[in-house]
Amino acid sequence: MKDKRIHLGDLQQLTMLAVARLGDQAFGNAIQDELLNVSGREVSVSTVHVTLVRLENQNLVVSRKADHDPARGGKGKRFFELTPEGWEALKASRMAHLRMWEGVEPV
Amino acid sequence: MSGSRPPLTADWLLRAILPNPRAEDILDDFAHAYQKRLREGWSELRARVWYWGQVLAPDTFRLGYLLRARNRTVRKALEKGLSGRGMRSQKTLMDPLAQDVRYAFRAIRHSPGFALVVLLTLTLGIGANTAIFSVVNGIVLRPLPFPDAEHLMRVREVDRNSNNRNMGLSPPNFLDLREETSALVDVAAYRPTSATLTGGSAPERVFAIRVSSGFFELLGAQPAIGRSFISEEDVAGSDPVAIVSHGAWQRRFGEDPAILGKVMVLDGVSRTIVGVLPSGFRFAPGNPEVWLPQEFSERDLTLRGRHFLTGLARIRPDVELERAQEEMRAIWARMEDAYPDTNAGWGISAVPLLDSVIGSARTALLALLGSVVLVLLIACANVINLTLARADRSERETAIRSALGASRYRLLRQNLIEHLLLGLSGGALGLAGAYLALDHLLALFRNQLPRTDDVAMDGRVFLFTLVISAGIGVLTTLAVAVHQSRRNGTPRLSGAGTKEGTRVARGPIRGTFVVAEVALSLMLVVGTGLLLNSFLRLLQVDLGFRSENLLTGEISLPEARYQTDEERAFFFETLTDALERHRGVRSAGAVGMLPLTGSYTHVFTVPGAEQDQAWPAEDRLVTHGYFRTMEIPILTGRALEPTDDATAPPVVILNEVLAQQLFPNESAVGNRVKFFGASDDESWDVVGVAGNTRQFGIRAEAPPTLYRPHSQIRPPSSMAVVVRASGPPLDLVESVRQAVTRLDSELPIYSITTMEDLVSESLTSDRVLLLLLGLFGLIALMLGAVGIFGVMSYTVSQRTREIGVRIAVGGAPADVLMMVIRQGMKLVGLGIGLGLIGSVAVGRVFEGLLFEVSATDPTTLSAVVGLICLVALAACFLPARRAAAVDPLSSLREE
Numbered sequence A: 001m002k003d004k005r006i007h008l009g010d011l012q013q014l015t016m017l018a019v020a021r022l023g024d025q026a027f028g029n030a031i032q033d034e035l036l037n038v039s040g041r042e043v044s045v046s047t048v049h050v051t052l053v054r055l056e057n058q059n060l061v062v063s064r065k066a067d068h069d070p071a072r073g074g075k076g077k078r079f080f081e082l083t084p085e086g087w088e089a090l091k092a093s094r095m096a097h098l099r100m101w102e103g104v105e106p107v
Numbered sequence B: 001m002s003g004s005r006p007p008l009t010a011d012w013l014l015r016a017i018l019p020n021p022r023a024e025d026i027l028d029d030f031a032h033a034y035q036k037r038l039r040e041g042w043s044e045l046r047a048r049v050w051y052w053g054q055v056l057a058p059d060t061f062r063l064g065y066l067l068r069a070r071n072r073t074v075r076k077a078l079e080k081g082l083s084g085r086g087m088r089s090q091k092t093l094m095d096p097l098a099q100d101v102r103y104a105f106r107a108i109r110h111s112p113g114f115a116l117v118v119l120l121t122l123t124l125g126i127g128a129n130t131a132i133f134s135v136v137n138g139i140v141l142r143p144l145p146f147p148d149a150e151h152l153m154r155v156r157e158v159d160r161n162s163n164n165r166n167m168g169l170s171p172p173n174f175l176d177l178r179e180e181t182s183a184l185v186d187v188a189a190y191r192p193t194s195a196t197l198t199g200g201s202a203p204e205r206v207f208a209i210r211v212s213s214g215f216f217e218l219l220g221a222q223p224a225i226g227r228s229f230i231s232e233e234d235v236a237g238s239d240p241v242a243i244v245s246h247g248a249w250q251r252r253f254g255e256d257p258a259i260l261g262k263v264m265v266l267d268g269v270s271r272t273i274v275g276v277l278p279s280g281f282r283f284a285p286g287n288p289e290v291w292l293p294q295e296f297s298e299r300d301l302t303l304r305g306r307h308f309l310t311g312l313a314r315i316r317p318d319v320e321l322e323r324a325q326e327e328m329r330a331i332w333a334r335m336e337d338a339y340p341d342t343n344a345g346w347g348i349s350a351v352p353l354l355d356s357v358i359g360s361a362r363t364a365l366l367a368l369l370g371s372v373v374l375v376l377l378i379a380c381a382n383v384i385n386l387t388l389a390r391a392d393r394s395e396r397e398t399a400i401r402s403a404l405g406a407s408r409y410r411l412l413r414q415n416l417i418e419h420l421l422l423g424l425s426g427g428a429l430g431l432a433g434a435y436l437a438l439d440h441l442l443a444l445f446r447n448q449l450p451r452t453d454d455v456a457m458d459g460r461v462f463l464f465t466l467v468i469s470a471g472i473g474v475l476t477t478l479a480v481a482v483h484q485s486r487r488n489g490t491p492r493l494s495g496a497g498t499k500e501g502t503r504v505a506r507g508p509i510r511g512t513f514v515v516a517e518v519a520l521s522l523m524l525v526v527g528t529g530l531l532l533n534s535f536l537r538l539l540q541v542d543l544g545f546r547s548e549n550l551l552t553g554e555i556s557l558p559e560a561r562y563q564t565d566e567e568r569a570f571f572f573e574t575l576t577d578a579l580e581r582h583r584g585v586r587s588a589g590a591v592g593m594l595p596l597t598g599s600y601t602h603v604f605t606v607p608g609a610e611q612d613q614a615w616p617a618e619d620r621l622v623t624h625g626y627f628r629t630m631e632i633p634i635l636t637g638r639a640l641e642p643t644d645d646a647t648a649p650p651v652v653i654l655n656e657v658l659a660q661q662l663f664p665n666e667s668a669v670g671n672r673v674k675f676f677g678a679s680d681d682e683s684w685d686v687v688g689v690a691g692n693t694r695q696f697g698i699r700a701e702a703p704p705t706l707y708r709p710h711s712q713i714r715p716p717s718s719m720a721v722v723v724r725a726s727g728p729p730l731d732l733v734e735s736v737r738q739a740v741t742r743l744d745s746e747l748p749i750y751s752i753t754t755m756e757d758l759v760s761e762s763l764t765s766d767r768v769l770l771l772l773l774g775l776f777g778l779i780a781l782m783l784g785a786v787g788i789f790g791v792m793s794y795t796v797s798q799r800t801r802e803i804g805v806r807i808a809v810g811g812a813p814a815d816v817l818m819m820v821i822r823q824g825m826k827l828v829g830l831g832i833g834l835g836l837i838g839s840v841a842v843g844r845v846f847e848g849l850l851f852e853v854s855a856t857d858p859t860t861l862s863a864v865v866g867l868i869c870l871v872a873l874a875a876c877f878l879p880a881r882r883a884a885a886v887d888p889l890s891s892l893r894e895e
Helices: A010-025 A028-039 A045-057 A084-101 B008-017 B020-039 B044-056 B058-079 B096-110 B112-141 B171-180 B215-219 B246-253 B321-338 B353-358 B361-393 B395-403 B408-445 B459-486 B503-539 B565-580 B626-630 B656-662 B729-743 B755-761 B764-798 B800-808 B813-849 B858-884 B888-893
Strands: A061-065 A078-082 B152-159 B165-167 B184-198 B204-211 B241-244 B263-266 B269-276 B290-293 B310-315 B346-352 B550-556 B585-591 B601-605 B615-622 B634-637 B651-655 B672-675 B684-690 B705-709 B718-725 B749-754
Touching (some): A010 A045, A010 A078, A010 A084, A028 A045, A045 A061, A045 B058, A078 A084, B008 B044, B008 B058, B044 B058, B058 B395, B096 B112, B096 B408, B112 B361, B152 B321, B171 B184, B184 B550, B215 B310, B241 B263, B310 B321, B361 B395, B361 B503, B361 B764, B408 B459, B503 B764, B550 B729, B565 B718, B585 B626, B656 B684, B656 B705, B729 B749, B749 B755, B764 B813, B764 B858, B800 B813
Parallel strands (some): B204 B290, B241 B269
Antiparallel strands (some): A061 A078, B152 B165, B184 B263, B184 B310, B241 B290, B263 B269, B550 B718, B550 B749, B585 B615, B585 B718, B601 B615, B634 B684, B672 B684
């Protein structure tokens, strides 16, 4: 069990949180905007997608193609959501952060 | 809104970098971001520069790489039937059909074991069918190689008194028929013969056919060089001429263009060559080298009772076959009234030439075709069974594909393409195999079947193979579709997909195939068994003579040099005497026609008998050494003596059958017999009764036979010499040749062989048929065993958990073994029952081929049932043993 723990990078954590915050509206541009508006991190479209693909490969995020969206010329958007493993990994990461902060004086 | 579109070149580049399933989504995001910046008031130029920067950023390339790697993984996962992790099936710009074909190739490549077994099965099944169909096509289905061949008929006289036996036309009857008919374009007549060709380095016997004028015209053939025969050449006395075959022109005359007018010496007669036949012309088996005119003698033209011609007729195109036959019967009725002495009791038969040529071969070919069709059905059942098992194993993959949006139609189409691919590959391999095997097959059949030269793989054969190959593909697809739809619609994604729980639903369809395979194999093996049984009986038939250590050969004296009776009688007398003095020779004799080589019939009667008392019998002219040499026993009276010559009173020996027919209530010896129609003064003394000998092959009972000393009345010019050797008979070949040459250096002895070979040759068609059916039976058994094994293995693997539980709660492995075997044998038993019913139909087809064996012979049936049970038991045993060896712990842990 021990070695199975997934270590999330900083951008991965932020992206997953953005996905979680957006709920059923988590698609590429929205995630990009959320990252910029909430955390102040400006990342390119490619970077967002690289991160998402890596998360998908680790089975932390899944995507599905929506049927079609008139706003996008009839094409369907690709939406992302966290898998149960994704939630677990995010929680574990948060716990690790909280534990590390314990005993550290707030600056 | 031209400004709202991102730069096209950049977009194109982006498409090139990113692989397909995601490219569109990401491009959308790019475009969205671009438009957002324009909305925020960016200038178009700035937005474009920004866009290019985004496209060319390192992360874009990283993304392309990641997505490609991901696609590969997903593809592999899909192929292995593992989880695709929610991946959408690859949607490319490729034509969906091409994509499905590629998919099918991949699927086949990824289960090589399955593909190998299926291809092997199909190759065997389709190959055997293609090969046999090629033969049937060439012999039965193809028209004869003559224009409007369906209008050609073979005309013969039939002996109504002896079971409508086909006999030839006599020359006067032939000429009358030709004269009177109006329904026929023309009638011609031919008779196979042979002649001694001299003038080369050694005298040589060549196959020839004598034909009437109009023969080639009737067939629609013209000599390639020169002319055909004219009506003057139908009667003796015209200038001797000959036509040579294209082969003889090439071989013997080096394709000499100035061949017309050249001379060849045949039977001592110099004949002028007047024509060369075209290269494709084929009429009789054995391809005669020389064609001669009929040259009927005056005597020929008066004897209505000598049936040595075969008639060939062409019906007028506007006349129906039945009407032509009717007209011929009417003409015959008039001829019967006009010449009651010779024509009473006779009839005429006119059958389409093709039917006449195929003759009895039809039954054998039908039996063979039926057998390979059974093999194909078994192969088909096996392939479907294997495919179903595989479909179950790849159930999850199908589920994933369907969850990802693949429609039922698409899945069906992919299945169809895959199975068509397998079916057609098997068909191609089968076709190649049949092509390679066909020559060997024809070598087996040569001399046993007519028209083997016409057998070739033509368009019809290709179409046949294509149709059965594609048919198997479609059938398999349908079976899989039905199988899957039965299982409550959608396939399941859950992990238990390949484990038990669905067994009950799947059992029946698989069981059906096992039952069918067993039934079909049983039918086929019953056919083989019946033939084998019949063949063994044929080998045990007492021929009436001893065939071991007998050498035979034939000699024909040219009439030009042996004109008198004395010369001919003297030659054979001297030759057999000389041979008897040779070391290694126990005795020697000669006979007009050897047993098993043909028929020479005359009608005999007893002096003073009623007008209608006539008995047809085989007429055999023999030297006095013949009975001794052949070891034909003399039952009463005496054998022939050297003193029974032209100067002595004429004597005959009857065989038992004829003695019984002519003299049912008294001893034949001391009585007299004569030719039917001859005067009482021309009768002969019966001096002995000999044992019966089979004359028309091993199957036919010994016919009534009459033996006359060759030297007494019209000694024959052709005889077969028989030599009884004290050692291996073939050691004597050279001595016999030398003995002939010492008497006449221009005389060949031909058809040298042993009597054992003649006997064995007369069984060749039985042997070939048995060999092929044995082969098909073996294939059927093998395929059947593979089928049973496959299904039982599958069942065991489905029940591993249940078996594990049984063993865990104390079940003995032996009980498990028995349980699996019992389950398998239940299906086998059902198959045997159905197969036995089917074998009644098989028996009907085989009836005509069997000798002294009933089509429902209980010994054969029980032996075959036993064999099938044994094979089935073996096929059940391996899976059963695996079931008995199930480790309960690991089988339970698997869940």
